[in-house]
Structures are given as C-alpha cells and as structure tokens.
Amino acid sequence: MAKQPMLKFVTVGRDMPEKRVPNLRRKDFHEIYAEYADEKAKEQAGRCSQCGVPYCQTHCPLHNNIPDWLRMTAEGRLREAYELSQVTNTFPEICGRICPQDRLCEGNCVIEQSGHGTVTIGAVEKYITDTAWEEGWVQPIAPANERPESVGIIGAGPGGLAAADHLRRAGVQVTVYDRYDRGGGLMTYGIPGFKLEKDVVMRRMEQLEQGGVGFRLNCNVGDDISFEEIRATHDAVIIATGVYKSRELPGPGAGAKGIVRAIDYLTTSNRLGFGDSVPDFDSGELNAEGKKVIVIGGGDTAMDCVRTAVRQGAESVKCLYRRDRANMPGSQREVKNAEEEGVIFEWLAAPKGFKGDPVSGVMVQRMRLGVPDATGRQSPEVIEGADYTESADLVIKALGFEPEDLPALWDQPELTVTGWGTIKAQYGSGETDLEGVYAVGDIVRGASLVVWAIRDGRDCADAILTRLNGVKKIAAE
Template sequence: MGKPTGFIDYPREKARERDLTTRLKDWGEYQLPQSEEKLKTQGARCMDCGTPFCHSGIELNGNASGCPLYNLIPEWNHLVYQGKWKDALDRLLKTNNFPEFTGRVCPAPCEGACVAAIPDDAVAIKSIEKEIIDRGFAEGWMTPKPPMNRTGKKIAIVGSGPAGLAAADQLNKAGHSVTVFERDDRIGGLLMYGIPNMKLEKDLVERRVKLLEDEGVVFVTNTEIGKDVTREELREEHDAVILCTGAQKHRDLPIEGRKLGGIHYAMDYLRKNTKSLLDSKLEDKQYVSAEGKNVIVIGGGDTGADCVATALRHGCKSVHQFGKHPQLTADRMIDNPWPEFPRVFTLDYAYEEAQAEHGEDPRQYSIMTKKFVGDENGHVKELHTVTIEKHIDKKGNVFMKELPGTEQVWPVELVLIAIGFTGPEEGVLEHFEVEQDNRKRAKAEFEDYKTNVDGVFAAGDVRRGQSLIVWAINEGRGVARETDRYLMNKTVMP
C-alpha cells in the first residue's frame, strides 16, 4: 500500500489550519483544505504492513483501538497516492456513511493503531478521509441515489444523531420507508448542537440531511415522543421502531454553592450558542455569553475544550480548564502499549487558541473543585480548589488524596460543568417500557439490538452509553441490519 518506502521517505505533516488570531474572530471551521500533492505524499506513508490494525476496530483497556467501522483505510490511502480519488471515495463509502463528520470530529483510534506509529508518527488517516469526502462533494460525485424499489415496510427512528442517521441511511437504501423523529428544531442531534461550528460547520450537517431527504428519508422535527406522538401511534403506523436517543443526562457536581447563578452544564452552553448562531448570528442574545468574564471549565475532555474555544470567541477575560488527572506524558507509558489508543499529551485546537490569545495553556491538572462562593446577588464569584494525588492501596483500589497547603481561590463569573453524562435521559425508554440496566441504558445486546419489546430496537449511546461518533455509526449500521432481518427474515446488509 502506498509507496513501499513512503513511511521512511516522508514525515507526517499536520493538516493545515487557519491563522490562530484570525479564526478567533469568527465561527468558521478552523481547518483548511490540503493540496493534492501533500495528500498524495501522506497517502504514500501507508506502509505495506501485512496486518493493518488501523481498520480492525476492537476495544482494548476500555478504549477503541482501530476503526470500529472497519474502514478500508490502506485501500483508500493507496488510491489517493495514485490519484484515483473517485475510487478512493467508493472504498470509503462502503463502510462509513458520514466521513465528512468522522474526518473532522472523530479522535482517530485508527491512527493510534497504525503500524507506522510504533517507531514513528502515524499515517494522517483522518485528514485524508476528510479530503476524500470533501472532494467527492466538490466534484459532484455525491448525488442522491434513491432505491429502485420499495419494500412496503415502514420504520420509525427516534433521534437524529449519528446512530439514527446511519440507521436511516442503511434502511432507506434497502428500500424501506424511514421516518426520523427529532425533538429539536433541527436534525443532527449532537452533530448539530453538541459540536461547535468551528469544528463542524452546520451547513455540512444540513447538506447530508438534504441528501438523505432527496433519497427518500422523511424527517420530523420539534416532536417529542410521549408528548407529541405516543408509542401506540408509532407502533400502529410503523413495522419497527428504532430508539437512538443518545445518553445526554448530565453528570452533576453537587458541592456547596452549586445553585448559584452563572453555573451551567457545558452542553447547555454549547447548544444555546450554536442555536443562537444559526438563528440570528448571535444577535438574539439567546445564549450564555462569556464576554469579559473569568471562565472556568470543570472537566478535562473534548467537550471542555470546545467550551474553551467558544468562550475565547465570546471575548472572555480569562479561561481555565480543570482536570482531575495529572498531565499526560509526551510519549506512551509502559501501561499504554500500541495498539491501544495513545494516552499522550496533545495540544488541541482550543488550547493553541488560548495560548495565542492569553499566552498560556488553559489546562490545570490534578485539581479538585471544593465549593462555589457567590456575591450578594446570588451569582458565583469564586471557585475554591485543592490539588489532588492518585493513590493505590494494598488491595488495588484507586483513590484521590487531597494535598494540604494546595488550596486556591479562583475569581470566576462563569462556570461550565463538563464532566460527562450518566446515561440516557428519562422519558423515551420508560414510555416504550424498554428494560434498562443499572445505568439506565436500554438492555439490548451488541450486534443484536433487540429490546424486550417486540419490534423495538435500540442503538448508539442510548444502548452503550456515551461513546465515540464511530461507535454510533457502527451501531446505526448494525441496528439497520438487524431491523432488516426482523422485517424480511433475511438481510444482505453488512
């Protein structure tokens, strides 16, 4: 694959990005297209490794290793190297319904499992994937392809995130009539409202939704199941129902001062900002502004980083992001061997922007928030923290120990809680009387997806818990296959 000595001859090159100070003035995508010559060179780095771990998605030590979509990565890398872009697109679309999304927001477990990454840097798989699909749209190759025949079977999908959209795409291609129900005013789930515009511009989501519509998928927005439409109505009008409602019940931080004003969940902050941006370019003021404020984000993950980037664009006075874990090392530790997902220190787009704007990386490590203190108007004005250290007792139990003398008080007017989700929100699963596990997830086996209710399936985060976009698409494709089998007594879906 690629050039036999390409991984030796050519270094990995980071994808091009817009100037840091310029992009902070708008909400446009921060990434830039790459030249065809650069992409060919990067494709040439895909070595003939014999056993490519990049496209064999498994879970190791609790994280994805390789691509859960089983993307034919060496094949389309080689085709890009040869300049055969249309063929590369055909290979890419065999396994991935939405590479324009994964090529932008997936953390790329494929690159962590790349054989070239053992002695050197991984092949730039994610960047090449993004450029293949972008070229496909630019060249006019991505045209509606509605099915030639319809089966007469009707399927309702609840939730329009990546799992729901993938299921809809697959089932529609099989000739079934698919209707997707979404409680928000726009289709896309977290693709639309959970990921900020500078990482995934919303016209890309709308472009894909329009393509699905042109192929025959029906979308119904502003519709809440159990309120606007009942389970009885869905079951009566459809031959099967698929629940892809996600896992968006926020994990809270129940400490002193939590009820003060100015403390918000990160996802609420991001959602309101994107909706206001799309509705009025922020002119309606229906969002939480960080302008002129000291901002603290609690939680060290990607959602927290997106909050940092959003606050910077609002014009915050300062911004810090708190994480309970120590700073990662630059290289893999001995307990994080290849091909596990690499737990190493990286400088995400938001942190580069913070350094450019405020002169420092906003992340604070091994830190625990103890309490919030408010002013006379009931609004948060201080956040109290202490440094913590991980300890392991004789039985192997891990616990965090506070270090005396490390207490600190931070001035703050806006706090964003980004410590993840505990599981699905109450409502839809209960309404359908679907059995749930101890984390309130739908009980449905992986690669089967059947719930205890006949004809009702569940997939994506509502079944597996908060996870990656590639796992959501994987499950959307899988539940489509099993729903097709249920309806037709056989299936030819992958």
C-alpha cells in the same frame, strides 16, 4: 515500470494540512485545518506502509478499509477511494473531522509505532469525501426497489441517521422523529463549528431528505406523540436518543446563577452560528464575553467549551480537571489546540464549592493520584490543606452525560434498562426486550463517540433487514 506510489514513509515526513494560526482562528468559529491540495493528499496517502495486518483498520470501530483507499488516493483514483470509503462509513467527511484519530486509527498506525510519524488518515478521509461533494459524486439515495415496510427512528443523531441511510438504501420507508428543529443531534448543536462546520452536517440532512427519509422535527416523544403510536405505525422502531442529562456538581453554592450546563452553553453558541435568536445569549447568561470562565471536566465536551469561550471573547479561560494530563479522557490533540488558543489547564484540581450568587469564585482542592480504581486508572485523592479559590464569572459544567429515564418519560415500564440507566440491548443487533424495538448509540453505550454510534446504527439496520426479509411481522400488534 510505473513509479511506486506507496511506502514513502521513510523519505516523506508526516505533514498535516496547514493549521490556521491561533490569533486568527480564536476570532471565529471556522474549522482550524485547511484542506489538502491534491498533490499533498497523494503524497501523504503514499506514506502508508500497506502492512499485512492493518492495525488502523482493526482499531477503527467501522473497520474502514483504510490501506486500500489510501493507496487509491496516492494513485489518483479518488472516485474509487470515495466509493470504497463510504461502503463502511455513512459519514466519512464527518469522521475525518471529529474522530479522535490519535486514539483510534492513527494512534495504532504501524509506522507511528516504528517512529516515522503516523499516516494522516483523518485528513485524507476528509479530503476524499469533500472532493466527492465538490465533484457531484455524492448523490441522493436511490433504492433499486421500494419496500412496503417502515421503520421509525427516534433521534436524528449519528446513530439514527446512519440507520436511516442504510435502511433507505434497501428500499425501506423511514421516518425520523427528533425533539429539535434541525437534525444532526450533537453533530449540529453540541460540536462547535471550529471542529465541524454546520453546512457539512446540513448537506447530509438534505441528501437524506432527497433520498426519501422523512423527518418529524420539533417532535418530543412522550408529549407530541406517544411511543405506542410510533410502535403501532411502523414495523420496527429504533431508539437513538443519545444521552443529554448532564451530571451535576456537588458542593455548597452549586446552584448559583452563572453555573451552567455544557450542553446549554454549546447549543446556544451553535444556534447563534445558524443565525437564530437566542435570548439566553443576549442576556449574557450563556455568553462568555469579558468574563473569567472556569470549565470543569477533562473530556472532549470540556475542550469544546473552553475553545468556544475563547472565541466569545472571554477575559480568561481555565479548565479544572481532577487527574493529570496523561489520564484525561479527552483528545490530546484538542488539548494542544486549546493551549495554543490561550486556555490554561489546572491539572489535579477539583471543585469543592462555589462562592457568590451570581458565582464569583470556585473553591478548588488540590489532588494527587493514588491507587488505580476499578477501571485501572489511578484514583484522585484530596491533598489536605492545599485548597485555594479561582475567580470566576461563568462556570461551565462539562462532567459528562447520563441517560434520561425513558421508561418513565415514555410510559414504557417494560423497556429494560441497565444499572446505569442505559437501554439494555443485544450486542450487534440492538434488539431490546420489547418486540420490534431496537436501540443504538449513546443510549445503549453511555456517552461515547460519533463513530461508534454510526457503527451501531448500521449494524442495527442490517439486523432489521434480516428480520424483515424473514417475513416476520415485528410491529406491536
């Protein structure tokens, strides 16, 4: 009788891939986790309890068939595991690296709830697809039949690329328009290499190009091409621009030199990784080397900024967040990684103003948590008389992102937006009030996760295919 490969959680402990030691990893932008070896991947996948109600799958936005591909991995059926994982997930190797598994699949694992330590789902997912690339199992898209219809996608981030992949597999002609010189959106220019090395994104871009997806890069809709031109060219249009407008800091001195936006800071750092010439880094404006750095915010973008500053050789790095650790929106795993690398967190602290121009300090007010707000989280309240000043040479604003005013930028007053400025679109399909125009990802949800953008892109592609198969012309006449 064959040896049972599963249900090992009682006898085998949770074991993540080896993590590089902080004093080494803080010197470069390489990913901090090593890859599983084959036997270790089998062992950890075999810890899955194969429960009857897989909460890991339920709490995954893509509803990935996690128990089945874990079992296949444990049994050595790795190619089958890869083929099953990519049925629901366009970019499993990316989600395996950057999804907040502690809040999604792993955080809801049944054996985690029973005290045995969660299955390392993300690390196994990464291992499966990295192996698939190495073995040549990942091939360019090759539609069984080409179709005459075309879809234009504005934005080469995860939502737009997921839709492009899905549509090309059905034979639809796809053109992606993006303002940047490389595709990938925030996966390329926002997320640092120590979480997602850029060759991982670039090989997906190459695969999409080889599969027939057309890219018009350095193309700013509204300037280089009008939205109406795109609508007239294609049978359907998907808006997948993401949200890039940074929330501003209030308070006196907020406009001082040395106070910068997180998106500018991270983009500069990632461009350097590509070998680009970046004058704002060379001038020192977006370079943390030798500086006392203060990052304001408590989300994953703030974690990206503090850990980037460490690697650039900052003298000190502190993160100010107005709530406590338990109430921060960012990944607890990322906070731990940052602390290991020397970042100091000042919880229950909010900026009141700034000293100097260029900036020399942040005036900080101490906070406490009061009654819950409309979302159920406790609202921070100022503790009077507890203000103090933190020295700073570089202040990075990581307070989140808001949508740009697309109806105005694109001269489309009929494009309906919500009270938050996001595009109003139907749940599931992404249909907007404009005929033949869809919207997906952060431009609909507000700043969210890559995995949700992938889900939206795939769902929207399915809705468009249903419409096209109904032989209903949906382009602007």
